[in-house]
Each structure stands twice: as structure tokens, then as C-alpha cells.
Amino acid sequence: MSRSAAMLIMGVFTLYFLTPIWWLLTTSTKTGGEISSTAPLWFTANSAGTFFTNLGRLFAYGDGLFGRWLLNSALYAGVGALIGTVIAAMCGYALAKYEFRGREAIFNIVLSGVLVPATALALPLFLIFSRVELTNTMWAVFLPSLVSPFGVYLARIYAAASVPGELLEAARLDGSGEIRTFFTVSTRLMAPALVTIFLFQFVAIWNNFFLPLIMLRDQALFPVTLGLYAWNSQISQIPELRSLVIVGALVSILPLIIAFLALQRFWSSGLGAGGVK
Amino acid sequence: MRAHYGKVTAAFAMISALALSGCSAGGDSTEAGADAAPCEASEGPVTLNFTTWVPGMDKVVELWNADNPDIQVQVQTSPNGNSGTYQNFFNQIQAGNAPDLGQVEYDALPNFRVQDGLENIAGCEGVADAEDKFVDWTWGQVTFGEEDAVYAVPQDSGPMAMYYRADLFEQAGIEVPTTWEEYAAAAEKIKAQGSYITNFPKQDVNWFAGMVWQNGGQWFANNGESWDVDLTSPESEEVATYWQDLLSKDLVSTLPSFSDEWNASFNEGQQWTWVSAVWGATTLSTGAPDTAGKWAVAPMPQWEDGGTAAGNWGGSSTAVLKGSDHPAEAAKFALWLNTDPEALALANELGGIYPAATSATELDAFSGGVDYYGGQKIYDVFADASANVNPDFTWGPTMTQTYTDVSDGFGAAIGGSGTLMDALENGQQKTIDSLKSQSIPVAE
Numbered sequence: 001m002s003r004s005a006a007m008l009i010m011g012v013f014t015l016y017f018l019t020p021i022w023w024l025l026t027t028s029t030k031t032g033g034e035i036s037s038t039a040p041l042w043f044t045a046n047s048a049g050t051f052f053t054n055l056g057r058l059f060a061y062g063d064g065l066f067g068r069w070l071l072n073s074a075l076y077a078g079v080g081a082l083i084g085t086v087i088a089a090m091c092g093y094a095l096a097k098y099e100f101r102g103r104e105a106i107f108n109i110v111l112s113g114v115l116v117p118a119t120a121l122a123l124p125l126f127l128i129f130s131r132v133e134l135t136n137t138m139w140a141v142f143l144p145s146l147v148s149p150f151g152v153y154l155a156r157i158y159a160a161a162s163v164p165g166e167l168l169e170a171a172r173l174d175g176s177g178e179i180r181t182f183f184t185v186s187t188r189l190m191a192p193a194l195v196t197i198f199l200f201q202f203v204a205i206w207n208n209f210f211l212p213l214i215m216l217r218d219q220a221l222f223p224v225t226l227g228l229y230a231w232n233s234q235i236s237q238i239p240e241l242r243s244l245v246i247v248g249a250l251v252s253i254l255p256l257i258i259a260f261l262a263l264q265r266f267w268s269s270g271l272g273a274g275g276v277k
Numbered sequence: 278m279r280a281h282y283g284k285v286t287a288a289f290a291m292i293s294a295l296a297l298s299g300c301s302a303g304g305d306s307t308e309a310g311a312d313a314a315p316c317e318a319s320e321g322p323v324t325l326n327f328t329t330w331v332p333g334m335d336k337v338v339e340l341w342n343a344d345n346p347d348i349q350v351q352v353q354t355s356p357n358g359n360s361g362t363y364q365n366f367f368n369q370i371q372a373g374n375a376p377d378l379g380q381v382e383y384d385a386l387p388n389f390r391v392q393d394g395l396e397n398i399a400g401c402e403g404v405a406d407a408e409d410k411f412v413d414w415t416w417g418q419v420t421f422g423e424e425d426a427v428y429a430v431p432q433d434s435g436p437m438a439m440y441y442r443a444d445l446f447e448q449a450g451i452e453v454p455t456t457w458e459e460y461a462a463a464a465e466k467i468k469a470q471g472s473y474i475t476n477f478p479k480q481d482v483n484w485f486a487g488m489v490w491q492n493g494g495q496w497f498a499n500n501g502e503s504w505d506v507d508l509t510s511p512e513s514e515e516v517a518t519y520w521q522d523l524l525s526k527d528l529v530s531t532l533p534s535f536s537d538e539w540n541a542s543f544n545e546g547q548q549w550t551w552v553s554a555v556w557g558a559t560t561l562s563t564g565a566p567d568t569a570g571k572w573a574v575a576p577m578p579q580w581e582d583g584g585t586a587a588g589n590w591g592g593s594s595t596a597v598l599k600g601s602d603h604p605a606e607a608a609k610f611a612l613w614l615n616t617d618p619e620a621l622a623l624a625n626e627l628g629g630i631y632p633a634a635t636s637a638t639e640l641d642a643f644s645g646g647v648d649y650y651g652g653q654k655i656y657d658v659f660a661d662a663s664a665n666v667n668p669d670f671t672w673g674p675t676m677t678q679t680y681t682d683v684s685d686g687f688g689a690a691i692g693g694s695g696t697l698m699d700a701l702e703n704g705q706q707k708t709i710d711s712l713k714s715q716s717i718p719v720a721e
Contacts, residue, residue: 126368214361217355218353234332236560
């Protein structure tokens with residue numbers, strides 16, 4: 001295929017993926033009435049002013065509920081992904097670097113966890129959490145998001161490839177304990193994989209919707225996805241929410257974009273590492 | 278309250294089908310007949326949970342909390358019922374931690390009844406005497422015609438009338454239709470002017486049910502032992518044939534309801550009428566701001582000349598959910614919420630609720646003229662319509678699914694394969710299958 005044909009195809013698909021985001025951006029700068037009455041993919045004369053008005057209303061509406069949801073999401077996704085990454089890394093590392101009976105069985109069970117969609121687990125989780133009276137608490141969303149079977153898989157593969165057994169033996173000879181070795185030597189070697197796991201987990205928790213929908217009743221605990229959904233379902237009663245939902249959607253993807261941009265340096269260098277030896 | 282059926286509902290439906298088939302198969306939850314348990318007040322102070330999606334309900338409840346230190350109510354705001362909240366209620370009832378009170382639309386109530394998800398509050402103080410305070414048909418919705426049984430307190434209703442562009446009808450010299458026959462004739466003249474008389478909402482099967490309701494049709498009936506399913510009754514068929522005819526001649530548009538294009542078509546004068554519920558008044562004024570002052574409201578077109586029948590679209594109740602530890606207090610609060618003049622006025626102002634209480638007509642919000650409708654006292658029209666809604670209409674226990682099935686068929690009919698009547702026949706069969714698969718007895 002010629003270079004220009006390839007460029008054309010890529011250009012078309014780039015456009016295809018960017019159009020919704022562009023729409024989100026332009027529509028965020030419109031008032032409720034303008035959304036249906038002006039050109040959908042372009043700005044209006046007083047876009048800048050309207051955008052900041054919308055933004056102000058977004059954070060003021062319902063006593064600052066939206067800010068609360070953002071904080072909740074940041075907490076669920078930030079802390080959840082961090083702890084989730086540590087757990088997945090330790091588990092994957094152990095599976096890669098220690099010989100013990102049932103190792104493959106454990107690994108296969110964890111791997112099969114990748115195949116079970118989170119949606120299918122939501123209801124059983126709800127019933128279990130009900131039994132221990134943890135529904136409608138932050139724990140109900142936080143605890144399940146610590147688990148990342150895919151992270152374990154990734155950590156094992158990466159640890160097997162990037163942490164040499166000789167290095168571990170050298171560390172042991174020097175008198176370093178297993179835990180110390182893991183945190184001071186192995187995690188550094190596994191850094192690109194850890195960043196990837198963190199990013200995957202962060203995005204998954206940030207976008208998680210079904211579990212909070214089932215678990216939470218108190219809207220002060222909602223993550224931003226569920227909050228926007230709840231607003232969206234009230235548009236027929238409060239039409240002013242239409243523009244708030246749109247601006248809110250735009251604001252809610254910013255943390256993801258920031259996380260990607262900030263971490264992509266580690267990430268892209270990591271994927272190529274070991275490719276040429 | 279209006280219902281939307283989206284992907285989430287579908288996902289829920291799949292999961293809940295698993296959950297329900299596992300949990301309800303062995304029970305005798307379909308057994309009719311009331312169990313009016315004595316309803317005793319709890320000792321000491323009580324805290325009630327109330328889950329709703331009516332905007333501003335927390336402010337209304339603040340009024341109650343200020344006056345009732347011993348019965349405090351906590352409001353939890355959720356997405357609207359079919360967007361996940363009903364399924365959450367079922368899950369929570371199953372797990373024994375449902376809120377004391379929940380908002381439930383009339384068309385979902387039978388489902389809760391069949392799944393044994395409601396407390397019978399007939400024995401609670403003041404409930405039996407409250408019947409006279411509510412519009413007739415709404416009371417029928419919360420009792421299911423059972424003796425000594427009340428399962429919820431009516432909250433709002435959606436009596437239907439016809440919004441129309443008074444200015445356009447006048448300019449074009451077309452008479453405002455009073456019968457469906459005249460409506461179809463007007464549709465042709467309006468099409469000749471390059472516009473549509475209205476939009477056929479293929480997703481809003483409950484709108485279509487409102488039409489059948491007006492025509493005296495009944496989709497469901499429950500004789501206490503089994504369910505009759507009759508989506509294809511002569512009344513239903515008449516409505517389906519009528520709209521099929523308009524669709525076939527391309528006299529009505531088929532935009533997705535409440536979408537931006539839909540709003541725009543009203544805003545740009547491409548739609549001359551909208552036969553809709555009382556809550557549609559705000560939908561229209563916010564969706565089509567440029568047409569302010571040009572609209573008016575008249576009673577629904579009639580099947581028989583000189584008739585007064587009206588349909589209903591939407592409406593919900595405040596139900597006491599199964600497992601509540603304080604049904605007496607919950608019932609007391611629900612009655613206050615839906616009859617107290619101050620509460621009703623605030624719920625209307627913040628949440629757009631059109632109350633099911635008969636005293637609503639005395640509220641200021643419903644007594645004056647509305648500027649958007651040229652200063653017309655439109656709520657008088659809806660109050661008359663409300664009194665003319667057939668009180669015996671019954672919803673079935675699997676409405677979400679029936680809506681989805683029929684709506685799929687409507688979509689196909691609009692796309693040119695099959696007719697609206699085919700959709701109803703298909704919906705009839707699927708509804709019966711679905712009832713049977715949940716071990717709910719069906720009369721055939």
C-alpha cells in the first residue's frame with residue numbers, strides 16, 4: 001500500500017475517533033437552548049463566556065456535588081489503582097520467581113479471572129457485601145477495585161523477562177531479605193510494567209459504573225460516572241442539567257488525559273524494552 | 278415520570294433474569310390476596326430512608342424533618358427507576374436492606390407486587406381514609422383492586438391532552454381537531470404545508486398505552502389468580518391501525534423522542550401538535566423556547582364525537598418497600614408528602630410534580646395562566662382530563678420487557694417491515710412467555 005493511501009485511512013479513522021470529543025468540546029461552550037439550535041460541530045459567538053458560566057454552574061449546582069464526585073473518583077481510582085498495582089505486582093512476581101507446588105494452578109485460576117466480566121460479578125458482590133453490611137459505603141466500591149487479574153498476568157510475564165534470577169541470588173548473598181529485595185531491586189526493574197498496570201487499573205476504576213450503580217444509594221459517595229448518569233436521567237425534569245452533564249463529561253475525562261500524558265513516558269519506553277537483545 | 282430504556286436496562290434485565298429465576302421460582306409470591314398486618318407505631322425516634330429521583334425532594338423532606346424530630350427522613354437521590362433503581366430495589370429487597378420508602382411508577386408497581394416487594398400499609402393509621410384525597414384512578418393503581426390492601430401512596434399523575442400551535446392552525450385556516458378522524462384529516466393538510474402534525478414516538482410504548490387507555494382498552498387484567506394479557510384487543514387494534522395509517526402515508530415524523538432533533542423540530546415549527554401528559558408542559562417550554570406564546574392546550578381528540586375520555590402517560594407513587602422496620606411511620610410520611618399543601622407546592626416548584634392529590638387544583642401553581650401557552654389556564658384542561666381517565670386500567674408485572682419487545686416491533690414497522698399491529702401481537706406472545714418463565718400464572 002502506498003504511503004498516501006495509508007495516511008488517508010489513518011486520517012479518516014483519526015477523524016472518526018476525534019469527532020465525538022470535538023463535539024463534546026464545542027457543545028460544552030453552549031447554553032441549553034443553543035445545543036439544539038446551533039451548528040453542532042462549531043462554536044458560537046460567545047462560546048468562551050458561556051463555557052466558563054457552564055463550568056461555574058457545574059461546580060455550584062447542588063452544593064458543589066460535582067466536585068465531591070470528582071474527589072470520590074480520584075480517591076477510588078487513585079488509591080485503588082495504587083494498592084491494586086502493589087498487590088498485582090507482588091502476586092505476579094511471586095508466581096514468576098518462586099517455585100512452589102500449585103503455582104501453575106494458581107496462575108491459571110487468576111488468568112481465568114480475566115475472562116469474567118466485572119458486570120457479571122456486580123450482583124454477587126452486592127449480595128455478599130449486603131451480608132456484611134458494607135453496601136452503600138465507600139468500601140463497597142473500593143475493595144473490589146483492588147483486584148486486577150490482568151495486572152497479575154502482566155506482572156508475572158514482565159517479572160519473568162526483566163528480573164534476572166542471578167540478580168536475586170546476588171541480593172540474597174548480600175544478606176537482603178526477600179521483601180527488601182522486592183521493593184528495592186525488583187520493583188525498579190519492573191517499573192514499566194507497574195506503570196502500565198497502574199494506568200489500566202486507574203482507567204478501569206475511573207470508568208467503572210455498574211458496580212457503584214448497584215452498591216451506592218447515597219449520592220455523596222457516587223463517583224463521577226454514576227453522578228453524571230443520575231443527572232442525565234433527570235434531564236426530562238430539569239432541562240438545565242443537559243448542559244451540565246455535557247460540561248461535566250468533558251471535565252471528567254481530563255484526569256484520564258492527564259494521567260496518560262504524565263505516565264506515557266514510562267509506558268512507551270517500557271513496551272519496547274527487551275525487544276532487542 | 279417518564280421512562281427511558283437503554284443499554285443499562287438491557288444489562289440489568291439480563292442479570293436480573295438470572296437473579297430472579299434463581300430466587301423467585303420456589304416462592305409463592307404471585308399469590309394474590311392481602312395480608313393486612315396490624316401496623317403498629319415503633320417506639321422511640323425513628324430514621325427512615327427514602328430513595329427517589331424527583332429533583333428537590335430533599336428540600337421538601339426538610340419541611341417534614343423540621344416538624345417531626347421523632348421521625349427523621351433521609352433522602353437518597355438515584356437515577357430514575359428504569360435506569361437501574363428498580364433493579365436496585367429488587368436486589369436490596371432480596372438482601373434485606375431496601376430503603377423504607379421508594380419512588381415507584383405505576384407501571385412498575387405490579388412487578389413489585391408480584392415479587393412481593395411491597396408492604397401492605399392498609400392497616401396503618403390514616404391510610405384507609407386517604408382514598409378520597411386522591412384522583413380515583415391513581416388509588417386503583419396502588420390497591421390493585423384487592424380488599425384491605427394499599428401498597429403505596431399516589432404521588433403524581435400524567436393526564437393527557439393535546440398541545441397545539443394555535444397560531445399555525447389559525448394562519449392556515451385549519452380547524453383544531455376534536456376527534457381522531459379530524460386529526461387525520463388535519464394531518465394531510467399540514468403535510469401539504471410541509472410540516473408534520475406530530476411525531477410518532479416509537480420508543481415510548483407507555484405513550485401508546487395511554488392512547489389505548491383513552492380508547493377504553495386494557496392490556497392487562499388480574500382476577501386474583503392469574504393474569505390476562507390483551508395487547509391485541511379491538512381497542513388496541515383500532516389505535517394501532519390508526520397510527521399505522523398515518524405512518525404509511527408519511528403524515529407523522531418518527532424522530533427519537535426528547536432528543537435534540539426532536540426538540541429542534543418543535544422549536545422550528547415543524548410539529549403542530551403533541552398529544553402528551555401534563556408534565557410535557559415544561560418539556561415543551563424548555564425544548565422549544567422560540568415558540569413561546571404560540572402554543573395552546575385542548576382536550577385529546579376523541580374516538581367518538583362529543584366524548585371526553587382521556588389517557589394517562591406516566592405518574593408514580595411513594596411505596597413502602599418490603600422489609601421496612603417502620604411501616605407505620607413510613608406510611609405517615611408518605612401521606613404527608615403527597616397531600617400536604619406546602620409539600621405539594623414545593624414538589625411542583627422544584628420537581629415539576631403534578632400531584633395525584635385532588636387538592637392540587639387549589640395550588641397557586643395550577644390555578645393561573647401560563648405565559649408560554651399564551652396565558653391560557655392550561656392546568657384546568659388537565660384537571661378535567663384527569664377526572665376522565667378510566668380508573669380501572671391495570672399494568673402488567675413485566676412492563677419493562679413488554680415495552681422493549683413492542684418498541685422493537687414499532688421500530689421495525691417504521692422501518693417498513695411489519696405493522697404496529699404485528700408488533701403488538703409479537704409483544705403479546707413474548708409477554709405471555711415471559712410471565713410463564715417466571716412462574717406467574719397466565720390465563721389463555
